[in-house]
Amino acid sequence: MAGRPKIFDENQAIEKATEVFKNKGYDIASAEELLNAMGIGKGSFYLAFKGGKQELYLRSIKQFSDSFHQKLSEGIANSDNEIEFIKQLFLGLANGTDCDKERGCYLGNALVQLSEKDDAIKKISAEILKNLQQLFAEVINKAQKNGQIKSSEDPEILAWHLTNLWNGIHVTKRMENSAQILTSIIELNLKLLD
Template identity: 75%
Template sequence: MAGRPKIFDENQAIEKATEVFRNKGYDTASADELLSAMGIGKGSFYLAFKGGKQELYVKSIEQFSENFYKILSEGIEKSENGIEFIKQFFLSQAYSTECEKERGCFLGNSLVQLSEKDAQTKKVSVKIMRNLQQLFAGVIEKAQKNNQIKTKENPEILAWHLTNLWNGIHVTRRLESSPEVLKSLIEINLKLLD
């Protein structure tokens, strides 16, 4: 017997669980809070997520990152100048809402929170950061070939710098409330792309 069919949209349920994880973190998000947000019962939950809360968390990170990557890569692809798009993307981080400042970056939080505790989550988190780095590296390499930027630095290293900047911004903006200070910090880092 194959078991009962799912009667809920798994992607939508994961999206709702993601909000709980973003607000509460992995450790403090209770099973009851997750089930309530997802609108499903325990039986349906364990049928869909045999690995329980941890499997849900990993799927949540993966789905969130896929959506983030898709939006970012499509924005770069549609832009006339990928480097300028990346610069504006980073500068916009200085003006995030208070809620985002308090919660931080979901992906960054997952790296810090569980990466050293759990090998599977670490593997997923590393893959996400590498995908982001490779996206940046492709834009930088193309810009160098088209003489859109002067720097001759290795595109791979510059892309890692941007990935590190991405993580750093999400930590710093939880401590620094001034968008002007954050903007200045980001601008200094982005000078490497001139």
């Protein structure tokens, strides 16, 4: 016996739950709010997400991360200047008020809030950061080879620096909302890509 068939799209339901997590945070988002946003009942929820709210959150982060990484990869691949694309990604963090897939704010905030609370989230966080670092390293390596940037620093280390900057800006934005200050911090760090 296979059980009751699913009558909802899990990916769409996770997307709707992601909006709740973005707006409320993991701790404050209630089961009722999540179920209402997803448009499903408790029975369907626990059939699909046996680990409850935590499993939903992990899948939300993973799904958002995959989408963010795909959009970022496509944006880099389709840009005329990959280094400039990365610079604009970071500068957008200073000025952006919304949390979209291009900037990955939801991921940054999730990593800051929960990576130390749970081993599964910590593992996903490490994977997200490593994927981001690898993407940056590929662009930097290519830019060094074609003389687009002067730095002879190890592309892997420069990429980790950018990954750390991406993380750090999400932390700093929680305390400082001046776009001017954030832009200055980012521009100073991005001089490594000149």
